[in-house]
Amino acid sequence: MKRIKRMLAIGLTVTTISVLAACGEDETPETPDGEPDDGEEQVETDEDETDSEAAGDAVANVNGEEISREELDQMVEQMFAQQGMDPEDEENAEFVQQMEQYLVDELVNQEILIQETARQEIEVSEDELDEQLAQFKESFESDEQFEEVLEMNNLSEDELKEELRKELAVEELMTLDHLEDSVEVSEEEMEQYYEQMEMQSPEIGDFEEMQPEIEEQLKREKYLEQLREDSEIEIHV
Structure with a gap:
């Protein structure tokens, strides 16, 4: 659920899920182990590492809210799918690292914005939400394709609406x-x-x-x- 929330919030909703729809006949790639490179400087202390392992290898923490390794890995896979590239190919290792750093920074930014919308109690009307959902559905060739993609993401339409609500609140925050x-x-x-x-x-x-x-x-x-x-x-x- 968090994975979808953050993807929606950074404005990757249509492009990412459209990629999933286009690749719907293929199996979803397995998530890489995502172990950190020993050569990279680590921010975590030993205590942080223990907490991170217990939480599923968090790649970042924003005001106590964790961004998981699973979220990052799935986003990297989907971004690579758009380019027709394999993130597990050794030739792409440097690019994967660059992409991870970019995406983590974007995920952190969007988590900050989502938290700020909650702090400021920014609300989205049902009319705005319904209009956004209708536009989102129009990006698919059929209702069946839309339902298939929701199923692929273990997401109900009501859950999608709530995440779109967060996205619209962020847009309002940044006006x-x-x-x-x-x-x-x-x-x-x-x-x-x-x-x-x-x-x-x-x-x-x-x-x-x-x-x-x-x-x-x-x-x-x-x-x-x-x-x-x-x-x-x-x-x-």
């Missing part, structure tokens, strides 16, 4: 209106961000045209940084 009074972005910061974008994509529009989008992006990033600074985070990969 520009919500951040307007709590985060400030300078003109210089926006210009620097634009210059970085321009180096990567010279065909982008003028700064004045891109400025509202850049301002929104920077405010979201700063807000998340503030939340991270206020959180107790342990990462074990």
